[in-house]
Amino acid sequence: MGSSLHAFLLRIKMLFRKRRMDREMAEELEFHQAMLREKLEGQGISKSELNQATRQTFGDAGRWHERLRELWQFRGLENLLRDISFSARMLKKSPGFTTVALLTLAIGVGANTAIFSLINGLLLRPLPVPHADQLVVLSIHEGGPTPNYSFPAPFFRALEHQPAIFSDVFAYNNNGRPLQVQARSGSEDVPGMEVSGQFFQALQTPPLLGRYLTAADDNTGGNPAGLAVVISENFWGRWFHRDPSVVGRKLVIANVPFTVVGVMPKRFIGADLMQRPDIFVPLSAEPIVDAPRHNIDEGLNAWWLTVIARLQPGVTLQQANAALRTVSGPILHAADDPNYIAQEDKAHFRFQAEPGSGGYAMARFFFRNPLLALLAMCAGILLLACLNLASLLIARGAMRERELATRLAMGATRWRLIQQLFIESLLLAVLGTIAGIAVSPLVGSSLAAFLTSSTGDPTVVLDTSLDLRVLVFAAVIAIVSAVLIGLMPALQATAGNLNDHIKDGQHARQLHEQRWILPRILMALEVALALVLVVGAGLLATSLVRLYRSGVGFDPKGLANISFNMDKQQLEGDALMRVYQEIGQGLSHQPGVKSVSFQFITPLSHRGWNGNYSAPGGNTHVIWLNSVGPNYFETMRIPMYMGREFRWNDTNASGLKIILNQSAASLLFPDHNALGRQIVDPSEKTSYQVVAIVADAKYSGMMDSAPPAGYVPIQQDEQKKPSLNAVVRVDGPMTPLAATARSLAARLAPTIPPPILTTMNEVVNNSVSAQRMMAILSLFFAGCALLITAIGLYGTLAYATARRTSEIGIRMALGAKRGQVIAMVFRQNAWVAIAGCISGMIAAVLASRAMASLLFETSPHDPWVLLASIAVLLMIASCASLLPALQAARIDPILAIRCE
Amino acid sequence: MLILRALQRGSMHGYGVAEWIHQTSQQVLKVEEGALYPALHRLELRGMLSAHWGMSDNNRRAKFYQLTAEGKKRLSAESQRWARLSAAVAFVMQAS
Numbered sequence: 001m002g003s004s005l006h007a008f009l010l011r012i013k014m015l016f017r018k019r020r021m022d023r024e025m026a027e028e029l030e031f032h033q034a035m036l037r038e039k040l041e042g043q044g045i046s047k048s049e050l051n052q053a054t055r056q057t058f059g060d061a062g063r064w065h066e067r068l069r070e071l072w073q074f075r076g077l078e079n080l081l082r083d084i085s086f087s088a089r090m091l092k093k094s095p096g097f098t099t100v101a102l103l104t105l106a107i108g109v110g111a112n113t114a115i116f117s118l119i120n121g122l123l124l125r126p127l128p129v130p131h132a133d134q135l136v137v138l139s140i141h142e143g144g145p146t147p148n149y150s151f152p153a154p155f156f157r158a159l160e161h162q163p164a165i166f167s168d169v170f171a172y173n174n175n176g177r178p179l180q181v182q183a184r185s186g187s188e189d190v191p192g193m194e195v196s197g198q199f200f201q202a203l204q205t206p207p208l209l210g211r212y213l214t215a216a217d218d219n220t221g222g223n224p225a226g227l228a229v230v231i232s233e234n235f236w237g238r239w240f241h242r243d244p245s246v247v248g249r250k251l252v253i254a255n256v257p258f259t260v261v262g263v264m265p266k267r268f269i270g271a272d273l274m275q276r277p278d279i280f281v282p283l284s285a286e287p288i289v290d291a292p293r294h295n296i297d298e299g300l301n302a303w304w305l306t307v308i309a310r311l312q313p314g315v316t317l318q319q320a321n322a323a324l325r326t327v328s329g330p331i332l333h334a335a336d337d338p339n340y341i342a343q344e345d346k347a348h349f350r351f352q353a354e355p356g357s358g359g360y361a362m363a364r365f366f367f368r369n370p371l372l373a374l375l376a377m378c379a380g381i382l383l384l385a386c387l388n389l390a391s392l393l394i395a396r397g398a399m400r401e402r403e404l405a406t407r408l409a410m411g412a413t414r415w416r417l418i419q420q421l422f423i424e425s426l427l428l429a430v431l432g433t434i435a436g437i438a439v440s441p442l443v444g445s446s447l448a449a450f451l452t453s454s455t456g457d458p459t460v461v462l463d464t465s466l467d468l469r470v471l472v473f474a475a476v477i478a479i480v481s482a483v484l485i486g487l488m489p490a491l492q493a494t495a496g497n498l499n500d501h502i503k504d505g506q507h508a509r510q511l512h513e514q515r516w517i518l519p520r521i522l523m524a525l526e527v528a529l530a531l532v533l534v535v536g537a538g539l540l541a542t543s544l545v546r547l548y549r550s551g552v553g554f555d556p557k558g559l560a561n562i563s564f565n566m567d568k569q570q571l572e573g574d575a576l577m578r579v580y581q582e583i584g585q586g587l588s589h590q591p592g593v594k595s596v597s598f599q600f601i602t603p604l605s606h607r608g609w610n611g612n613y614s615a616p617g618g619n620t621h622v623i624w625l626n627s628v629g630p631n632y633f634e635t636m637r638i639p640m641y642m643g644r645e646f647r648w649n650d651t652n653a654s655g656l657k658i659i660l661n662q663s664a665a666s667l668l669f670p671d672h673n674a675l676g677r678q679i680v681d682p683s684e685k686t687s688y689q690v691v692a693i694v695a696d697a698k699y700s701g702m703m704d705s706a707p708p709a710g711y712v713p714i715q716q717d718e719q720k721k722p723s724l725n726a727v728v729r730v731d732g733p734m735t736p737l738a739a740t741a742r743s744l745a746a747r748l749a750p751t752i753p754p755p756i757l758t759t760m761n762e763v764v765n766n767s768v769s770a771q772r773m774m775a776i777l778s779l780f781f782a783g784c785a786l787l788i789t790a791i792g793l794y795g796t797l798a799y800a801t802a803r804r805t806s807e808i809g810i811r812m813a814l815g816a817k818r819g820q821v822i823a824m825v826f827r828q829n830a831w832v833a834i835a836g837c838i839s840g841m842i843a844a845v846l847a848s849r850a851m852a853s854l855l856f857e858t859s860p861h862d863p864w865v866l867l868a869s870i871a872v873l874l875m876i877a878s879c880a881s882l883l884p885a886l887q888a889a890r891i892d893p894i895l896a897i898r899c900e
Numbered sequence: 901m902l903i904l905r906a907l908q909r910g911s912m913h914g915y916g917v918a919e920w921i922h923q924t925s926q927q928v929l930k931v932e933e934g935a936l937y938p939a940l941h942r943l944e945l946r947g948m949l950s951a952h953w954g955m956s957d958n959n960r961r962a963k964f965y966q967l968t969a970e971g972k973k974r975l976s977a978e979s980q981r982w983a984r985l986s987a988a989v990a991f992v993m994q995a996s
Contacts, residue, residue: 003970007945027961032914032915034960036915
């Protein structure tokens with residue numbers, strides 16, 4: 001084997017010295033020729049015969065040169081390079097085809113990779129901590145359809161020590177409000193997290209500097225040395241300029257000094273993939289940083305913690321769940337509310353653990369199904385693009401029969417030709433996928449920005465950066481599409497009898513008809529796929545339109561929402577109400593303002609507050625609540641059926657009042673006589689008088705129908721210092737209101753942060769962002785699918801017709817009319833389109849069933865949508881097929897026959 | 901084998917090898933140029949010969965080949981084989 005290794009090495013050396021090698025070979029052969037000439041001259045042959053003689057003995061110098069060169073090259077590599085440059089030239093010769101092909105592929109691959117990077121960031125990525133697969137998320141099952149992922153403090157503390165099942169259990173707050181940190185001038189809102197004692201220990205990431213928080217810090221008042229915090233590396237850079245002596249420095253949060261005891265490295269992001277907290281405070285310090293709220297004190301009334309645990313090594317999920325079931329009962333019964341205990345017992349209360357390597361993120365629930373549906377659509381588009389390219393390449397390949405047959409006759413092996421055609425298609429595929437992959441990060445991050453902005457929380461982060469998973473996905477897509485596109489045309493083009501290829505040209509029709517079956521099947525598949533995508537887009541768009549039309553119960557147009565944060569000022573109770581009253585008056589004096597009111601919960605913001613109420617002697621029902629100001633229903637334009645609005649003098653002293661919506665009224669008072677009656681809160685033993693009945697309105701989300709709801713006056717709110725939103729009905733521009741609100745706040749409550757203005761239209765749009773994204777993107781994909789299919793139909797028919805030019809010419813010469821020719825050509829594609837539509841309809845009916853959960857008041861088999869989709873597709877197919885048909889009819893018979 | 905033998909006496913250029921074989925075989929064997937140079941290059945690739953550029957007798961630049969150690973080994977092996985083969989053929993042809 002030594003000799004072949006030697007040969008290999010020498011060949012590699014020659015790879016880099018091609019030109020020199022060429023020169024040397026030429027020189028060597030020239031030398032031999034010169035010597036031969038000298039010898040012949042010496043033998044007396046005349047000059048004229050000299051050349052002939054040398055040429056006879058020596059032959060064509062070029063050919064020897066070629067043979068020698070081949071000896072020294074890697075044959076495979078040389079063939080490959082030659083094929084690639086040949087293919088590149090062929091592609092450059094038909095720029096239209098190449099551009100279209102590359103574009104469709106880029107769209108298909110780019111869209112798929114972008115959506116997958118979103119799915120990766122949201123659903124697949126684990127937390128960047130060691131052994132993330134051992135982490136589980138805990139939830140509370142109360143018999144409802146979905147478990148509750150928010151824990152109250154007492155239940156968490158009871159679960160904090162379960163050494164038999166979990167090595168660590170920790171919790172953090174999921175009501176992320178920023179921490180108010182005192183800066184050099186004024187205060188700054190910094191994103192932070194309240195974490196329990198075992199948080200850092202469970203996440204097993206050593207700190208960059210100092211230490212992290214431990215259970216000793218998670219006590220009221222902190223550890224014996226005081227209150228401790230841990231900061232992120234980013235914050236250390238931003239705030240302390242990476243001062244190495246940061247450990248021991250003080251941070252004043254909510255007017256209380258905390259000591260920095262450690263800095264966490266940049267790669268540590270906590271337990272929530274979508275948050276990037278800068279400051280970690282102990283959970284027990286919550287009443288300090290979250291003032292005036294006191295969630296810990298509220299016990300079972302505040303559900304504000306996400307609980308995650310790390311399984312003991314060797315403990316399986318089933319074992320953990322079994323163990324949790326046994327401790328659920330005792331923990332529940334240790335609670336201090338007997339009514340609650342009884343209610344939960346009936347509902348089979350239990351704790352549950354589920355795999356949580358990616359931690360917990362509420363956004364997942366909103367976006368999981370839409371994203372998966374989008375991925376399915378993207379896969380469909382990619383398949384469509386591949387089919388399209390394959391059939392176009394096959395059709396184009398049929399045009400080159402003569403060339404291929406000639407090459408076969410001259411000695412090329414079939415395998416060699418297949419290789420070259422494959423390279424041609426492969427080149428197209430590789431370029432297209434590279435273009436797509438290059439574009440996908442941009443598309444992915446803009447989609448991610450859209451998703452995160454629609455959650456309404458500016459600190460939410462969706463990390464769509466490329467990691468191994470996305471790259472592998474992109475590579476797999478590239479390979480699959482390259483093979484799909486490349487193999488079929490190559491095999492197809494070189495099939496068949498050699499003689500037939502050369503002989504027939506454009507005459508022997510029968511054998512050719514067979515060769516057009518494969519492209520036609522591919523086109524029919526394409527039409528079917530396009531129909532499925534169009535039906536999907538139609539359904540989603542219809543659902544979105546119906547969602548908007550279903551109304552929210554109030555009129556969001558011209559309605560502004562101004563949120564005030566009253567935490568950091570001293571007034572409360574009636575004094576605070578007077579401040580609100582003055583704010584209301586100040587706003588109502590602005591030009592264009594029709595009416596002003598207040599609300600505690602903004603509708604459609606996924607926040608909720610509920611309670612149990614009953615009519616005396618009746619059953620207890622769950623009623624969803626909001627506290628609102630006077631003139632609320634007039635401002636929101638919610639119809640009032642009977643009764644009166646709240647007034648500013650409806651204070652606590654005048655008796656507790658409530659306004660019910662229609663559903664609540666019929667629920668509590670089936671005899672429809674709710675006005676003026678009393679309802680009671682069984683746990684608080686308080687009684688409310690019903691002063692009005694209003695129409696139903698949507699509460700926390702657009703997709704859920706309006707629940708039974710009740711409204712209480714803001715003056716009678718249990719909270720001493722509620723932070724309310726002003727709702728303003730405005731005729732005209734809303735932006736001046738922001739400035740007005742800011743000046744009012746500065747005058748009446750100087751210590752609060754500036755109020756934030758959003759329009760209710762924005763809120764409504766944000767609440768259906770997932771559905772909007774789906775509808776918009778699916779329409780875009782359907783449009784692409786129609787365009788690609790149209791191009792494919794046009795292209796294959798054009799190629800097929802071009803080959804039949806002489807046949808058509810003969811027909812016309814024999815008397816066929818233009819109309820007959822058009823019909824003949826058109827008919828070819830008609831069958832393809834019809835077959836495609838039928839199979840597509842079946843596929844669409846089956847596939848749309850999977851979409852039912854995404855649709856609002858729209859059946860997945862909505863006949864109007866199906867019919868409209870078929871109509872659109874048939875129309876596009878007809879237009880695409882008509883063009884080649886018209887071109888065929890314009891053929892001059894004499895020219896056509898003569899060309900042959 | 902013949903080429904290797906030709907180069908046993910020292911380095912030569914391609915034309916020289918062909919001429920030597922032609923002369924030494926009493927004008928019987930004529931090596932076709934089309935076979936000569938591919939053979940020379942193949943032997944060079946395989947490591948039997950090494951090549952360098954030099955000046956020929958009439959002051960022309962030419963590529964000279966010479967045997968390597970591998971080449972010498974190969975030459976002796978080939979010639980032993982040839983001797984055995986031709987002896988065997990001779991026995992067969994002389995049998996009555």
